[in-house]
Amino acid sequence: MPIDSAIYDITKNVIVAAPAGSGKTEKLSRRYIALLSAGIGPERILAITFTEKAAAEMKDRILRILKNENPELYKKIKEKIFLMRISTIHSFCLSLLKRFAFELNLDPNFEIVDPKDSGIIDSVLAASFTGIIEAGAGKNSGLAGLRRGLVELNSKYSWSQVKKTVEKLFMLRPSTLVGKPELLDVSGFAVARKTALEGISGHEYFTGHYGPLLNEKDPEKIVYFLNTQRELFLTTAKTARKLPPKEKKPLARETYGKVNEALLELYRAAKKLIFNRESVMFYEIFIYCNEQYFTRKKELNVLDFNDLEYITYCLLNDNPEVDNILFAFDEQTDHVLLDEFQDTNFLQWSIINKLTEEWHSGLGSKRDSGINPTMFIVGDEKQSIYGFRNANVEVFDAAAREMKKWYGNSFLFQQVSENYRCGSDITGFVNGVFSRIMAQGINGPKWRTRYERFYPKREISGKVEIIEIPKGGNENTAEAESVAGRIKELLEKKVKYIKNKENKELPEKITGADIAVLLRKRTHLADFEEAFEKAGIDYVVINGLGFYQQPEVIALRALLFTLIEPSDDLSVYLLLKSPLLKQNEDEIFNFIAEAGIFLYEKICKTGKLSIIREHVLQVNERPLSHILESFMEKAEGWKAFFEPQRAANIKKFIELVQNFETEGSSLQDIRAYFEERVDADEEPKANLSTEDTDAVKIMTVHTAKGLEFPVVFFVRMGEEVRKNRDSIRINEKMEKTGILYCPDKEIREQVPEYIELALKEEEEEKRIFYVAVTRARDYLVLSGVRDEKNKGFWKYLA
DNA sequence: ATGTATGGGCTTTTT
DNA sequence: GCCCATACAT
Missing domain, CATH: 3.40.50.300 (P-loop containing nucleotide triphosphate hydrolases)
Structure with missing residues (x-):
């Protein structure tokens, strides 16, 4: 692989547009090595990759190259390997949050959960909705407005539909600062109404059917009324009727169709007005639920993936201690390397931006002390496929523009087009297809993907x-x-x-x-x-859907953790909600309401679900695997997970535990193992060869x-x-x-x-x-x- | 030729 | 619940 010296010039800030197969990891690793070779310690370099796997690969590659090409440096780095800061943005944020937990008023022992798996969102929504309905009924309640909104939405859509919509907002909250509703353009309503009314009043047939519309201005009532007449002017495919539903021909076909078009326009314009109102209602309900969600996470001492980025962003922007934090980061870090930059979302870019602000604002003291901090970014817009997680291709472009502005002559943008991976027939095919379907040059909207030939x-x-x-x-x-x-x-x-x-x-x-x-x-x-x-x-x-994501394994893991560590509230909560114990939110709330510190204690106090305590007490008496089996029998777990694959997974899980025990592992070791496995889920499903x-x-x-x-x-x-x-x-x-x-x-x-x-x-x-x-x-x-x-x-x- | 009713198949991607 | 292909109607 040729070494292009320009991008390894460590006085330069660089963006490399590196398409598939062009040796991206190699370039990143070589830049890293160029920094090391210049005598920069690994602790002063921060590299951000997209996945844990990519981080491991990069570390690997760096060491391999060094071993071959610079054994002396290799030996030195190998000793300091634990100082290498190569991680995903999420684990980088995690370490930042742990470090500044005090400033953030966070308990540093928080855990990361997937709110979907854990059912927390479910429970928060249920509790919030009942909360709004009950508390909002009181006179002068601050929730009265929300209650009206919720009741209204509820009367139009089903309760579950409303819940689903709010849930969607939770899922969309990822990695972005949720903004206000962007309302639909409703300026056409007046015209639509005028045209429709003119159409109606011209013909007896229409005045007969749509009379009540003539004096109606309220969009709600217009839609309500038109809904009652919908089969008169709409087809099942929801287009304007050109022919009447039954054979009777009331009017000339053309007139009939035209008036129906106008009615459809009015119907749509009125709907837009309604949607705009609903949009605001949903938004306000969401904001309330989101606050409850934060409270609940605080109680359980957990954060979700999105919080890692969001709270880090807040830490860097609104926290009174922000100067100290930035100083701490700046004091530690001189060089940043970013991989897979095309999948960066706006929030992530803001975080990096904020952290390195002083490097280009001219305020920093680095240059005075002879240090020249740099950024090195690698990505390929054509490989941006995480839009659903708010990855934003436009960030790539914007970063290039901003860096050009900040660093001027010490900024370098390099487009790579060599392909070291694919045979020439394959690159030929790729060139042919993508030069046609992707954009050429810089014309067209920003979100269009541009193609450079291989x-x-x-x-x-x-x-x-x-x-x-x-x-x-x-x-x-x-x-x-x-x-x-x-x-x-x-x-x-x-x-x-x-x-x-x-x-x-x-x-x-x-x-x-x-x-x-x-x-x-x-x-x-x-x-x-x-x-x-x-x-x-x-x-x-x-x-x-990996082994550890299967519901039966989640349940069993929660049980295992509860046995080992009854003060682990989250695991106890997950166990309660699991098909093993089938507790609904109200029942769980009754436990939480008891006096005591830990959820487990509280449950014991009520005397209910004695099955948990009964088994926790056995922990030092007999092997965990036996206790798990006994719990499964007593809780009729085999009934809950009767499908062969699930039963096999349970057996496999218990076997795994048994293996540890025969090896003589400690309880904490076992727990640590399963905690780790969840993230690096590669475990094949049971009973597959x-x-x-x-x-x-x-x-x-x-x-x-x-x-x-x-x-x-x-x-x-x-x-x-x-x-x-x-x-x-x-x-x-x-x-x-x-x-x-x-x-x-x-x-x-x-x-x-x-x-x-x-x-x-x-x-x-x-x-x-x-x-x-x-x-x-x-x-x-x-x-x-x-x-x-x-x-x-x-x-x-x- | 064009418009409408009906029944069957299927409902993403993941740190 | 929504899309599409198909059968049916004008």
């Missing part, structure tokens, strides 16, 4: 193969079976190329482990599992990001992801972030903000396709159900 560096051609499954019959099974068949044919064939001693690439036989099957989503994963099983192909599903390393890997494109395989199958090409489905959206722009709300799909299709969001989603699909095809080194197979409509990813091919 220059293939490998000497072999590789191959791109296409499998088209005709529509009709059992097309899904047919595709899975074709893929299985093709895999069997390719196995043992010499389709991968490996360098020999003279650095010449020579063909070699492949094994299952060389093959990756990539999917856009997991929906039809079972078809492939089935087909592979039938064909006798060994496979592993990577990250398919996954021990063999020769298995074909099945995974989503998202999971495959950053990886490469000799042979890649990208399957289900014909599948389309539905755009514009969510009624509530976060509309994140650099300047402001707003909430969009419009539960009516037909109206959404006309609202410019939603239209733009749908276009952005389409861009992301292109990028997902790009990531998928650029995983392949030697052999790429695209397969899917295809018809003349060219749906899904097929439409990107010429």
Whole structure:
């Protein structure tokens, strides 16, 4: 790999636009080494990667290069390896929060939870809603307004629908500062009403049916009334009727259609007015629930993933101690390296920005003491596929502009276009497709993805193969079976190329482990599992809802933690909510209301659920695995988890515990092990023969990001992801972030903000396709159900 | 040819 | 509950 000296000039601030296969990790590692070689200690360099795995890989790569090229430095660094600060943004924020827990009024022993798994959001919403309804009923209650809003929403939508919408806002809260509702444009209401009324009054037929509309101005009543008449002017597909529902022809077809159009316009305009009101109601209810959510997390002493970023952001912006914090960071850190920058969201960029503010504001004392702090950013806009987590491609552009402004001549932007990964047929295919479907040059809206052509560096051609499954019959099974068949044919064939001693690439036989099957989503994963099983192909599903994410394992883990550490409130809470004990929120609240410090104590006081205490008391008497089994029997856990896979998972979990005990591990060791395993979830599901390393890997494109395989199958090409489905959206722009709300799909299709969001989603699909095809080194197979409509990813091919 | 009713299939990606 | 293909109606 050639060393481009400019980007390793450690006096320069650098952004490298490094496409797939261009040696991104290598460049990052070499920059890191350039810093080390200049005598900079590893403790003064902060590197942020996207995943823990990428962090580990980078550490690995750095050490490997050093070992080969600079053994002396390698020895020195190896001793200081624990000082290397290479982590994800989340764990970086975590360490910052732990360090400044006191300033933040946080208990430093807080734990991180996934609020979805733990059911905390569920319980908070239920409690908040009842709270609003009960407390808001009191005279002069501050909640009276919220109560009215909630009651009104409740009368229109079902209770569960309202809950779902607020829940959505919780899920969207990620990594962004939730802004105020962005209201829909309702300026057309007056005109729509005028046109509709004129249409009605012209014909007896219409005045007969729509008379009450003539003097109605209230949008609520207009919509209510039009709803009663909807089958008169709307088809089942919710378009304006051109023909009457029954054969009777009241008017000329053209007049009839025109008036219905006008009525539909009025109907939509009035709905928009209503949605705007509801939007504000939902927003206010959400804000209230969010406060309750924070209180509950405080009680349980937990934070969720989003809090890590959000609280760090607040710490750096609003905390009175901010100067000390920034000083502490600045004193420690001279160089920042950022990986996968295209997946950075606005909040994360703000955090980095704030931390390094002094480096470019000219206020810092670093330069006076001869230190030249730098930023080194690597990313590829074409691989930005985390939009749903608010990754914002525009951040990349904005960062380049800002850094240019801050650093002037000591800033360097470098576009890389060499590809060291794919055979030339594959790069040729990629160039052909993406130079057509992505933007060229700098024209067009900012969210359009731009494409720079690849220059293939490998000497072999590789191959791109296409499998088209005709529509009709059992097309899904047919595709899975074709893929299985093709895999069997390719196995043992010499389709991968490996360098020999003279650095010449020579063909070699492949094994299952060389093959990756990539999917856009997991929906039809079972078809492939089935087909592979039938064909006798060994496979592993990577990250398919992992062992530790299965509800039965979550329950058992909570039980295990409760036994080992009864003061672990969160685990006790999870155990209570689990199918083992089936306690609902009200019941749990009754426990919480008891006197005492820990939830476990409180439960014991009530004398209820004696099963918990009974088993906790056995902990030092008999093996944990026996206690787990006994608990399962008594709580009828086998009934709750009767499905074979779940039962097998439970057995496997208990076996794992048993193994530790026979090894003589301490309780705390066991607990620590399972705590760690949850994050690094790679444990294959029980009873699958996954021990063999020769298995074909099945995974989503998202999971495959950053990886490469000799042979890649990208399957289900014909599948389309539905755009514009969510009624509530976060509309994140650099300047402001707003909430969009419009539960009516037909109206959404006309609202410019939603239209733009749908276009952005389409861009992301292109990028997902790009990531998928650029995983392949030697052999790429695209397969899917295809018809003349060219749906899904097929439409990107010429 | 065009508009409408009906029934069957399916409802993302994850630190 | 919503999309799409298909059958049915004008």
